Amino acid sequence: MIKNKLVVIGGSDAGISASLRARELSPNTEVAMILADRYPNFSICGLPFYLSGEVTDWKTLAHRTADEIEKQGIRLFPDHRATAIIPDRKEVLAADAEGRSKTFPYDRLVIGIGGVSLVPNLPGIDLPGVFFLRWVADSFAFQEYLASRRPKSIVIIGAGYIGMEMADAMIRRGLSVSVVEFLPSVLTTFDPALGGIVRTELEQQGVQVFNGFAVERIEPAGNRLSVRSVAADIITADMVLVAVGSRPESDLARSAGIETGVKGAICVNRRMETNIPHIYAAGDCAETYHRLLGKNTYLPLGTTAHKQGRIAGENTVGGNREYSGTLGTQSVKIFNRVAARTGLKDDEALKEGFSPLSVDVETWDHKAYYPHAKKMRIRITGDKKTGKLLGAQIIGAYGAEVSKRIDTVAAAIHNGMTMEALNDLDLAYTPPLSSPWDPVQMAAQAWSQANGRPV
């Protein structure tokens, strides 16, 4: 057991996972956690559900309370902003809420500082009534605006995960919702054909969707805000949410001589080590090893942050674990639909030198004779030459076990399985929940037929 002074910058998924793991394996470790706000270990993925009203008490979004964290032997320094890392002295400097500087000496340092919302360089982006959503404080500002101004309408810029969840949330709150997206489809982490299903769902729920809408500026329009496109289309609403993605928060690290790479994220190896000894990084501030590509990419996700944090934590106390890698597995609930994906889409696979073939199937989620069967759409992608499974996208009904079906595919890709091997898996069947060949296996069979080779 190593006697260890561990400093962790960041109190979200990566930082907490690192700290808990270090303490679990090495109870002598002293952990000091520097966090910029007062909300350690919050499920920021849950913020849209707080804003929708489905979560009535924001405090329940905490995986653990501050007390519970401290009881795990993690000393919290809330409202402290890390201002410098000094590797030569093995120190982190931080400023508290009053601006007083504090020095945190470390034996090991984990940077889990997260990402920041992308702020597009648009005129009007700073106007009152324009919001971003990433951290807990963002949601408070948003909630306060909803409560005090009682807006009746919102324009959401960006049709990614947060944009989609917030469209759902704001319809629930009774607002009139418009979504504008630069690209020609929504939820562009999915192929356009599947994005089309989501768009239809949005429209059926009353959301107005504008694809191919390149925002030029946001401008005041009386008490309201107008979002204007380069094509001079104008949508006016009471408030605007900008949800166009995030970037890694890596300035602090870079200033300390820590290398950054893909999209400015902190370079890490699979042990989550940076280029500077004794300094680790994990989560949305760091690069993500992609298991299928065999190289680092940038794919900030809560699941990944937990895993990377845990590995960083283990390695700070003498462990020797490597991150297994992401497959970009994600799921999202949008009104009554669930969209889930893993691995590579056609275009992504092509770019990486694969010979992808994608095949679409539509199947029932369970035997059609049993009540409430619902159609699900599966797009499965494999490599024509090797038969290797590369990815899948599924869109189906909420309640139809969509997201855990993608997990079967993720487990298969993780293990380098072929399409025919996926078809061989011994998966669960009972008529109310599946078919003797699970939908993902029907997709695999369709793929093999399309590829002209027997499964």
Next chain:
Amino acid sequence: MIKNKLVVIGGSDAGISASLRARELSPNTEVAMILADRYPNFSICGLPFYLSGEVTDWKTLAHRTADEIEKQGIRLFPDHRATAIIPDRKEVLAADAEGRSKTFPYDRLVIGIGGVSLVPNLPGIDLPGVFFLRWVADSFAFQEYLASRRPKSIVIIGAGYIGMEMADAMIRRGLSVSVVEFLPSVLTTFDPALGGIVRTELEQQGVQVFNGFAVERIEPAGNRLSVRSVAADIITADMVLVAVGSRPESDLARSAGIETGVKGAICVNRRMETNIPHIYAAGDCAETYHRLLGKNTYLPLGTTAHKQGRIAGENTVGGNREYSGTLGTQSVKIFNRVAARTGLKDDEALKEGFSPLSVDVETWDHKAYYPHAKKMRIRITGDKKTGKLLGAQIIGAYGAEVSKRIDTVAAAIHNGMTMEALNDLDLAYTPPLSSPWDPVQMAAQAWSQANGRPV
């Protein structure tokens, strides 16, 4: 492409899959399918839902109609009972409904004749009002009895999958239901602790459950039937369902010199070949290769029958495929609960020379702050020495993605993964559907902690 006269005995999962696959790969193949009843390709797993009334038209239980099957180039011989296989002449003899004998010459033969209900040697087992449930005709007899006699109560002997589903079905039909089971718990393919959850569910739904009830006899009691135990307990009802399992239908094969093995099932290798050249067997009449055990066992399941049939069919037309093996993955819906399992339980693993450790966890199916989160119970089993994942059992709410969560574990076991590797999988997360660590990963972490070694 091989010019091939394929004879298939049996028109259920294995026989149909074999035929379709042979035709798909080798369209010149002539397929003659000898089937004992008039219901080819029926989902016999769906019969309880027909009897429950949830499926209103029994014809919808057919995966394909007879016409659709014939259009696939499969010639059906319904109401034909195969009476002999003569390997020396490569012929099958069958008797039609009128008892006339017919000869079917073959180049390749697939036996997919299925299983038969176990008929315990009990006094009274032949009384009117005593039913079995395996084939479509069984369900018609049962349905006819329900319709004409309007029974108000039933005793179900046996608390396995069919017994449980029929308890659910008969409550739905308004009957008073008693389940008697020889063993001390219900659903004994699960550990007793998890069976206890199912028993509670049954009782909450008004089913009376009697464990440790050894049936001695069934006897008439006026217009009713009494089921009497060796301990002289008596339960009287209007009808009795005997659901104590099945055995392979292998007499025909045995008479032809085909070897039988485990529980009397037809011996097959992983190519689904019997000991006699050109004769294959698949499905409930045949042995089942178990992937974890590396040897044949007997585990009759529809999923397995489909897979084995498909492989047999492929190999009859010159293919060279091996069955990947079963893990005994199963799921069942009982009222509002779903139980799913894969791999080995503790006792099964111990018997096979593993050093099993099983750990129970109770977790929410998704983030507790999001509405409608429900607890699920997971028991995960691994090998203490190697850390290898051996099995899992999950019981949770219907709608909580229980059955497809077991699939993730099945995919992991299929690939020989360890508990820590399961924890590394990149699985889907969104607060309404999971947690950043999926419940199966929380179980893996708990297991590793219990095993005293870091994940």
